[in-house]
């Protein structure tokens with residue numbers, strides 16, 4: 199990646215020998231490695247066995263999980279919040295792991311719709327939950343810094359699985375907890 203960032207800097211018409219830019223290919227490659235580290239993580243490693251037996255069958259929700267991802271069309275950031283809820287059936291997942299799962303999928307090249315579904319399906323898979331709801335609200339730099347240049351637009355996506363899809367009362371409870 200370092201070599202490629204050097205080429206990009208040259209492509210811009212900048213001087214790679216300029217003191218401020220000498221180490222930039224190395225720094226940029228390191229930054230991109232971090233921003234895409236989700237490709238090198240697995241669900242097992244992220245969850246680390248933090249699944250606990252529980253009798254609860256009430257809705258569990260973690261909201262306002264900050265999220266930094268990159269759109270796969272422009273490789274520019276989209277930034278926002280994820281809200282995740284599920285109804286357990288016998289086991290619950292460690293609280294922090296929900297945020298770690300969000301990060302694992304966010305740190306890849308994404309579109310927001312797919313990111314939302316991947317998080318929901320992952321929570322359903324590992325917990326066996328009877329229902330999962332995920333909402334993501336985000337601002338896309340590709341739509342703000344360039345292109346159509348709309349500063350106040352944001353995108354909201356949702357993925358509803360199981361009872362969150364089939365049961366109106368569950369969906370309403372989720373949405374009212376969010377307010």
Ligand SMILES: Nc1nc2c(ncn2[C@@H]2O[C@H](COP(=O)(O)OP(=O)(O)OP(=O)(O)O)[C@@H](O)[C@H]2O)c(=O)[nH]1
Pocket residue numbers: 269270271308309310311338340341344345346
């Ligand atoms: N559905 C969806 N679209 C996205 C997401 N991130 C970026 N996009 C869109 O991807 C599209 C790519 O369109 P193109 O016409 O191929 O690319 P472009 O010429 O750079 O488009 P503009 O952004 O309109 O200038 C744009 O409409 C972006 O707004 C996302 O997460 N979900």
Ligand SMILES: [Zn+2]
Pocket residue numbers: 269270271272273274338340341
């Ligand atoms: Zn984009």
